[in-house]
Amino acid sequence: MADKNGAASNSERNLILALSGGVGGAKLVLGLSKMVAADDLTIIANTADDFNHLGLSICPDLDTVMYTLAGLNDQQQGWGLANESWNTMDALAELGGDTWFRLGDRDLATHLERSLRLSQGQGLAAVTQYLCERLGVKHKLLPMSDQAVRTKIKTISGELAFQEYFVRDQCAPAISGLYFEGLDQAVPHPELMAILASERLAAIIICPSNPFVSVDPILKLDGVGEAMRNSAAPVVAVSPIVAGMAIKGPAAKMMAELNMPVTALAVAAHYGDLLDGFIIDKSDQHLAPAIAQLDIKVCCVPTVMKTLEDRLNLARDVLAFAGTLSGSL
Numbered sequence: 506m507a508d509k510n511g512a513a514s515n516s517e518r519n520l521i522l523a524l525s526g527g528v529g530g531a532k533l534v535l536g537l538s539k540m541v542a543a544d545d546l547t548i549i550a551n552t553a554d555d556f557n558h559l560g561l562s563i564c565p566d567l568d569t570v571m572y573t574l575a576g577l578n579d580q581q582q583g584w585g586l587a588n589e590s591w592n593t594m595d596a597l598a599e600l601g602g603d604t605w606f607r608l609g610d611r612d613l614a615t616h617l618e619r620s621l622r623l624s625q626g627q628g629l630a631a632v633t634q635y636l637c638e639r640l641g642v643k644h645k646l647l648p649m650s651d652q653a654v655r656t657k658i659k660t661i662s663g664e665l666a667f668q669e670y671f672v673r674d675q676c677a678p679a680i681s682g683l684y685f686e687g688l689d690q691a692v693p694h695p696e697l698m699a700i701l702a703s704e705r706l707a708a709i710i711i712c713p714s715n716p717f718v719s720v721d722p723i724l725k726l727d728g729v730g731e732a733m734r735n736s737a738a739p740v741v742a743v744s745p746i747v748a749g750m751a752i753k754g755p756a757a758k759m760m761a762e763l764n765m766p767v768t769a770l771a772v773a774a775h776y777g778d779l780l781d782g783f784i785i786d787k788s789d790q791h792l793a794p795a796i797a798q799l800d801i802k803v804c805c806v807p808t809v810m811k812t813l814e815d816r817l818n819l820a821r822d823v824l825a826f827a828g829t830l831s832g833s834l
Contacts, residue, residue, distance in 0.1 A: 518707040521546045522700050526719025527566040528583035528753045529745055530712030531573040532810040536820030538574055543643035549697050553654040553685055553722035554667045558606050561616040562623055567633055567648055568615060575640040586611050605673040630694055649723045652691040656718050658683050676755040680762050685722050693726040701732035708827035709733055711742035715756040716775050730779060739781040739830035741823060743808060744769035747786040752809060770795050782830050802830060
């Protein structure tokens with residue numbers, strides 16, 4: 506029931522919103538999907554590392570989350586499809602083609618179908634929904650925007666598109682900064698804004714993804730940060746930095762090169778007043794008092810997700826912690 510001001514009661518606040526990048530975020534999203542009904546969980550994926558390659562529209566973070574939720578992902582490397590073959594890449598190499606971004610034979614089908622539908626005028630969200638339905642994904646997965654946003658990395662030797670930096674150059678160039686091309690023209694997906702405004706929203710979860718290139722593009726879309734601050738639902742982030750290291754990806758290297766301490770505390774400070782709660786690994790428990798001084802509640806639990814049980818346990822801890830902050834879960 507609603508109170509006299511029309512606000513939803515705690516029993517009606519059951520929507521969970523998760524913001525995710527690729528591999529690390531997808532692990533937590535999988536755990537959340539086992540805990541939260543399909544109608545009550547929406548995942549917003551970063552699309553600022555999308556790019557056009559070999560004439561195809563490639564969406565790495567969307568696909569990583571989608572394949573993970575479908576149970577089709579390659580769990581060893583964290584991206585792509587399990588039991589993949591590489592005949593097309595091998596043949597392309599024989600022709601002298603560009604093979605630095607490896608696309609498996611089955612994975613190519615996703616990019617072909619997406620690219621065709623986009624060329625026919627369908628939006629990225631609609632195409633993502635179609636692909637998810639075909640792969641049996643029940644939970645709602647949305648791109649952060651239907652408009653293109655592209656991460657650009659500034660290095661000593663020049664500017665690079667994100668995938669050039671991340672995959673082709675293996676994160677080797679030292680970075681001096683980054684920006685998001687097209688951000689000022691991009692509109693956050695309407696469903697994202699509707700959920701943020703919903704009185705049924707129980708928690709906003711920022712998954713343990715790279716704060717700078719996976720989460721910031723979502724947060725910096727027009728109106729998103731403000732809507733998160735205005736929401737009655739608690740905003741809870743999980744640190745991607747554990748004991749001074751990134752579990753996956755270049756976050757730690759980026760922080761060092763941007764003259765930031767490589768700590769969970771620095772991640773909390775980066776998110777700042779956006780957060781109500783921050784989850785850190787038990788190995789970083791000594792940082793809890795300093796994080797609390799930022800007026801952010803702290804929860805210390807095991808956050809490294811090596812197994813499905815780890816994913817489930819962390820998802821359970823995240824939901825429980827969010828519940829203590831709002832009284833709704």
